[in-house]
Amino acid sequence: MSWDPTGKVAVITGASSGIGEATARRLGRLGMTVIAAARREERLQVLADEVPGVVPHVADVTSTADVDALAARVAEEFGACHALINNAGVGGGAFDGRDDLDDALRTIDVNLGGTVRCMAAFAELLAASAPSRVVNVASVAGKLGVGPAAYAASKFGMVGFSEATAFAWASRGITVCQLNPGFIETEGFPQTQVKRTPAARVVGEPDDVARAIHRTLLDGATERTVPAWYRAFVVARHVAAPLYRVGASRIDRASGSRD
Template identity: 35%
Template sequence: MTIAPDTRIAVVTGASSGIGEATARTLAEQGFHVVVGARRLDRLEKLADEIGGTAIELDVTDEDSVAALGAVLPRVDVLVNNAGGAKGLATVLEADLDDWRWMWETNVLGTLRVTKALLPKLIDSGDGLIVTVTSVAAFSAYDNGSGYTSAKHAQAVLHRTLRGELLGKPVRLTEIAPGAVETEFSLVRFDGDQDRADKVYEGIDPLVADDIAEIIGFVASRPPHVNLDQIIVKPRDQADPGRFHRH
């Protein structure tokens, strides 16, 4: 990877669609060289060409894949932990352990792997920023959502723990917890069932990926002494994870 030494580098995981893709575009507009990582390399390469960034195939559940990402980066100024997702809506009694493993590997251990791998370079940058995209599910439980809510609670606590551990280091940490955002999230949760995914947003005006990307861009543009710890953002039509006004 050939990048001028003074170029600020932002890394965005889960960047092949949705919030990750929109965030990559926003940070590129702010002057960052954006390194986009995800498993769908064809999408990443198209995005990287459009924004003048770098595409790297990345599986956050694979130790070697994450290590390879860290090895090729000359520096890291911003890390956006966006890779994650949900699988299914099962009760605790009917929980699918494979779905739970996927959610914990992706949301929790994936965030841990990438953060651990890039943290020394974030510190060395002199003004590092870690943004972790959690969810309103990191604050509340809801019926049939125990796998996802427990993973998001764990991911959020991992991120919040770093806030204390890095006191005195030149790294800021922001947790962004979105409510209902219409992306591929529900399509993944329901294993490609488009009709079921569409019903999640039926009758509401949900957030869109650009809404979250704009917030991340704002966070990244704050001066070094300003740390926005937590930002919870929901559609006007949403009060809690499972409570909506549908019109």
């Protein structure tokens, strides 16, 4: 069944910069009502002033009360949620021991905890708005275990949560996609280290992911990798583990997680 975005309601977390902002701009231009959530109110207001259909909403995804209030507002003011894009996220440093515990738990709480909170808060409205979409912006780091350990753990968690809910929620008319980007240059992920290496040319732009999210809304895919060629590493991880380890350790070094 074709899924026409025009006039539909989307909620995007982490919409104040990077991938979330690019996605809000793209979906707003398509004629969707876009509830753009994040903590930096002034950034959301600029976005709403520039893009018709964008509605700013301040929320911290680590707060269950904030996320429940977001869902309650969307239900009351807009009466539907056809697309939930769980994109809010933070990176993390290398995990070397006790000094890194708070940072690790915080990374997992924002990335995985925020996704779980949002899916819990919006489950009922998504079902009532079916056919509806959930797009969880995880990462290639959620398939390969490279880069900072807590970040990889948070993204592996998002991948598993997405895969299991994709099966469980299909009967309610909700598709759930794990959308896994590679290196994208944004404020939170400047890719400084990668850009100093010969791999610099693989660094993409936020709109590459926004385009993939748009495509996922249209086709209801349950998994998408951006760009798609990173999937070769994912396949190699399972079918050619020694080869994978050589490639993955190179990616790990390039990602700068040891700096």
